[in-house]
Amino acid sequence: MSNEFLWVVLMVVNFVGILIFYRYAGKTGLYVWTAIATITANIQVVKTVQLFGFVATLGNIVYGTTFLVTDILSENYGKKEARKAVYIGFGSLISMTVIMQIAILFKPDASDFAQPALKTIFSIMPRIAIASLTAYWLSQLHDIWAYHLWKNKFPQTKFLWMRNNFSTMVSQFIDSLVFCFIAFWKVYPQNIFWSIFWTTYIFKWIVAAADTPFLYFAKKLHDSGKINELVVE
Template sequence: MSNELLLIINIIVLYSGVLIWYKLFGSSGLLCWTVFATIAANIEVLILVDAFGIEQTLGNIMFATTFIVTDILSETEGKQKAQKAVNIGILTSISFIVVTQLWLQYTPSVNDWAFPSIQVIFSNTPRLMLVSLVVYVIAQNFDVWAYHKIWEITNKMCSDKNKYLWLRNNGSTMLSQLLNTALFSFGAFWGKYPIDTLISIVLSSYIIFLITSLADTPIIYAARKINHSIKSK
């Protein structure tokens, strides 16, 4: 199976998973998804693949689902609940980093076979871990702020808070993903690659995020319908 087909399947599975968790467990399901996606994306990002003519790390789609979660919660539950998801993701990242680094401090048994692989996977440099965490905090908080700012502007324009869902969803996500891509690329790789290479990394990564952002629009509309059905019961 090609990498391109696997990525398409990955989008369908993960985006559908967000809706299923929301349908089954409501906002609590989305908060749990945030924990799952944060941990999984931190592991998956270590894998590098070639797809659609672009060399890319995995984890982009999984990470994109955390933005879907905050947009759904912003739309259906309000800014406070969306901010709660962001805070849960931040604490999950910190806990994950601390725990995995503690694992590496152990002296393995002579009969151990897993430690070398664990060491390779979780021995990220402190710079990458710190940059990843700081960028996550900035991008996620900006996403929540931008979503409600765009909502406020469109509501004043047409006096209908239900209109322009596509605009606040795509607008906030695309801006926050641009911020995320630029800050992480320059923060993690400044001094390691020349400026033209860094710009190339930012552009190629952002193209992927644009596609995943546009693909999540039907998911947001479906989530709003699910919310209406839940409240009508």
């Protein structure tokens, strides 16, 4: 199977996963997805692949879904609930980075086979984490702000596509710019670096455009009372 086919399959799997989490666990499911997505994206991003003739990093899809999550929360619950997802993602990434840095310090047993792979992946994680945390914080808070700016101007449901895409388009440019410069500047040759930057942004934007029908579906589920909100007693 080609990388391009797998990329599309992965995108659909992520979108469907979000709807399943949301349908059966409500806001809590979206918060859980945010934690999963931020951790998974920062592991996948260390792998580079060829997509449509360009060099790109993995992680663009699953990371891009965090913008869909905050847009669903913004649309159905408001700015305050959307910001909670940002805080959860931020805390999840910090926790994972600290825990794994300690884990790779353990002296492995002679029978161990995982240490080299873990060290390869997670030894670069502090730089990736700093880049991701900075980019995530700035871009997500901008996305929430911009989403509500467009929602206040065009509150009708028929303009849902506009606030989803217009807010995310700028937010993901901020995210890609900040992340790539902190994480990859002088790590790769400049031609590879700029290829990663532009493909990162373009692919994230494609994900944002493709998630629009899923945002409409999530709103329909919410408005029709089909969301099973978890209640802690």
